[in-house]
Amino acid sequence: MDWDKLLNEATHYLQEYIRINTVNPPGNEIEGATFFKKIFDAEAIPCQILEPSPGRGSILATLKGNGSKRPLLLLSHIDVVPVEAEKWEVPPFEGVIKDGYMYGRGTLDCKSLGIIEMMALLILKRENISLKRDIVFFATADEETGGRWGVGWAMENIPSLKEAEYAFNEGGHIILNESGSPDSYAISSGQKVIFQLKLKTKGTPGHGSMPHPDNPNVKLIRGLEALTRWETPYHILPMVKEYFNKMAPKQPLYERPLFEDIEKGLSDSTFSTWLTSNPIYNSMLRSTISLTILQGGTKVNVIPSESSASIDCRLVPGTNKETFLNEVKKRVGDEIEVEIIAESDSLPPSPLDTDLYQAIKKSAAGNDPECPVAPFLLPGATDSRFLREKGIITYDFCPFRLTEKELMKVHAHNERIDLENIKFGTKMLVEIIKEVAT
Numbered sequence: 266m267d268w269d270k271l272l273n274e275a276t277h278y279l280q281e282y283i284r285i286n287t288v289n290p291p292g293n294e295i296e297g298a299t300f301f302k303k304i305f306d307a308e309a310i311p312c313q314i315l316e317p318s319p320g321r322g323s324i325l326a327t328l329k330g331n332g333s334k335r336p337l338l339l340l341s342h343i344d345v346v347p348v349e350a351e352k353w354e355v356p357p358f359e360g361v362i363k364d365g366y367m368y369g370r371g372t373l374d375c376k377s378l379g380i381i382e383m384m385a386l387l388i389l390k391r392e393n394i395s396l397k398r399d400i401v402f403f404a405t406a407d408e409e410t411g412g413r414w415g416v417g418w419a420m421e422n423i424p425s426l427k428e429a430e431y432a433f434n435e436g437g438h439i440i441l442n443e444s445g446s447p448d449s450y451a452i453s454s455g456q457k458v459i460f461q462l463k464l465k466t467k468g469t470p471g472h473g474s475m476p477h478p479d480n481p482n483v484k485l486i487r488g489l490e491a492l493t494r495w496e497t498p499y500h501i502l503p504m505v506k507e508y509f510n511k512m513a514p515k516q517p518l519y520e521r522p523l524f525e526d527i528e529k530g531l532s533d534s535t536f537s538t539w540l541t542s543n544p545i546y547n548s549m550l551r552s553t554i555s556l557t558i559l560q561g562g563t564k565v566n567v568i569p570s571e572s573s574a575s576i577d578c579r580l581v582p583g584t585n586k587e588t589f590l591n592e593v594k595k596r597v598g599d600e601i602e603v604e605i606i607a608e609s610d611s612l613p614p615s616p617l618d619t620d621l622y623q624a625i626k627k628s629a630a631g632n633d634p635e636c637p638v639a640p641f642l643l644p645g646a647t648d649s650r651f652l653r654e655k656g657i658i659t660y661d662f663c664p665f666r667l668t669e670k671e672l673m674k675v676h677a678h679n680e681r682i683d684l685e686n687i688k689f690g691t692k693m694l695v696e697i698i699k700e701v702a703t
């Protein structure tokens with residue numbers, strides 16, 4: 266393989282892909298799907314565009330295996346989030362290359378993943394590798410606004426997708442420390458459960474000059490005070506235990522035993538206070554509650570008749586929703602009505618004792634022998650939930666080497682990717698696919 270030549274090719278494709286504006290809403294992903302179709306057609310890789318609603322295109326391309334193993338899906342999404350173009354240093358839809366980086370909306374989330382997945386198919390096809398399983402490229406619409414026109418639709422309407430054994434998707438990366446050396450191969454094998462609530466309370470309207478106890482705003486903030494002070498219990502999944510255990514060698518000496526057995530570690534109150542002050546660690550260890558919207562009153566001298574709040578709860582998979590809801594109700598008190606406004610299924614994380622996970626570990630050890638491969642629980646939600654719902658073992662892992670600072674550019678201004686990542690990512694992906702499919 267001439268990797269430098271392949272990098273040039275991939276860079277050129279990524280640039281073209283970034284130049285297609287797929288900001289969702291409206292998405293207009295069909296143009297992204299058509300872009301891929303031209304490439305797959307030229308390489309004689311069979312593909313199919315799906316367009317369940319005008320403009321909302323996704324594409325499936327399949328490299329056939331002999332069927333002795335079930336398919337591997339390579340998932341990515343075509344849509345991107347909006348930009349505030351005037352706040353960028355470079356135009357966000359031109360794929361500007363500067364100092365080894367390509368800038369543009371989607372360079373991290375997640376057009377670059379789409380490109381390396383496509384490159385993997387092209388390489389396997391050009392090398393004429395005989396495969397035991399189908400490798401299915403799947404770039405989809407609508408991830409950024411819930412997936413209804415993308416993976417959600419496809420999983421209900423394209424029966425062959427459900428045959429997949431494995432899938433790769435966005436979410437995890439190779440995390441670099443401040444000095445640029447790899448800290449962990451972070452593979453998300455599960456995600457928190459969405460459980461969003463609306464709290465409403467009614468009261469007696471009146472003049473602001475004459476306060477009275479039946480003011481709904483006051484009742485609401487008292488309830489919210491009690492709720493947001495709730496330190497939800499720790500709920501530690503085996504994969505989370507494994508995560509902290511794998512990260513132990515990276516910690517200062519005195520903290521290592523606490524990481525090695527995180528359940529025991531958390532019983533040390535100084536340690537648990539320190540650990541849970543990190544929002545990422547905290548989110549893996551327990552169900553969380555964020556107060557995100559407050560509404561009440563429209564005029565300074567009027568006591569309103571009702572007020573409301575929206576709460577974004579993210580539960581550890583396996584949490585009993587009813588028990589959690591009852592606890593919320595108990596804390597906010599009788600005068601506040603609690604309603605569920607959105608929820609996702611409580612899906613168990615994908616298992617780690619698979620040949621795909623072994624293949625990731627093997628490839629990681631080849632690249633960075635000292636670096637742990639650590640499964641983590643994703644606090645947010647990705648399209649992977651539609652796959653896990655159908656029993657497909659899904660790992661959110663995009664083999665790019667990124668610092669936490671670089672990761673913060675996802676959805677932010679000046680999103681960019683180090684072009685070396687395109688080469689490294691393609692190489693690693695091809696290596697993993699060969700390991701599980703040949």
Ligand SMILES: [Zn+2]
Nearest residue numbers: 374375408435
């Ligand atoms: Zn994304």
